[in-house]
Amino acid sequence: MKAEEDATILGKVNDLSGYLESSRKSIPFMEDILAFVRDMVPVVEELKKSIALSSDKLPTASKQLDKVTSATEMASTEILNIVEGILARIDAMQTSPVEESLLREIDRCIAAVPAQERAPLAHAWNAFQEFVAERNTECTQGLTTIQDDCTSIMIALQVQDITAQQIAAVNRLMASVDEGFTRLMKHLADDAEAREGDRFKHRNLDIVFDPNAEYGDREARQHVADAVVEQTQEQQAKRKG
């Protein structure tokens, strides 16, 4: 029996010796892990500070974007006011009635002049009327050109609506990034501050927008639309026929 007990004890001593040897080998590894964790703590602290700083800058950037949209809206309104004023004045000039009564009065005066003096006077008056008619034509053409230019300026102001949508899309993106930062902060710090929910809500940016709104490539995009409209109309015509 003693021999068996001796064998058991020896076996257990050998096992213990094996464990101690494994532990001895793993100590440097454990020391490396502890050193790594010690080194990571300041990095995580730095990361937390950096995230908090970046996150605090986002609402400021959002307010700046709001100012941009507000400024472009104000400028567009001022330009539209001026353009509308020009168009109204042109309209008034183009529709002002010819003083027919004055022309008739002059014709009566010429008719009242003695016959021998009438011809040169009538000739001069006709020449004057032709000159005025030519100048009127030039003025009318000039006014039409100004009218067309005003329309072009007005059409170009569509940029304000399009850029407002593009800016609103950027604002929404920043809000999403901020939400991500907030979630990250909650994992890194139990005492992460709760953030105000309306930091990205501004009058000019809280609009319904098209995230793909763009100013350029108008003709290509219109061609795509026209092709679909034409195809649909053809299909509808076939169904009716």
Next chain:
Amino acid sequence: MAGPKFLVVDDSLTMRRIVINTLKTLGYETVVEAGDGKDAMAKLLSEGADFLITDWNMPEMSGLDLTKWVRSTEQFVNMPILMVTTRGNKDDVIEAMKVRVNNYIVKPFTAQGLKEKIDQILKTSDIKSA
């Protein structure tokens, strides 16, 4: 000049002014405006209109939903509708045609482009052009 009464719907005041002024240069003087689909519904019911020009992306009620309402409302079911929007991809246009807009113009549009679309729509409707 006589012509249809337009209802211009867009949540952007700048855009509404641009469309309305462009319509005036094209000879269409009778225009009312609305800031979103719900406002447009109310204006149609209270003041009526002959031709609807609407944006797509709007608060309260989109141009698409406004079109669906118009097409399902007996007194307006045949009203000409022109969609004016920044949405320019094929799927959007298909979706708009499915709810039966008459035509589609992409922003930024030109005055000539707007005229062509209006003329195309009026050709097939009972309403006379300017």
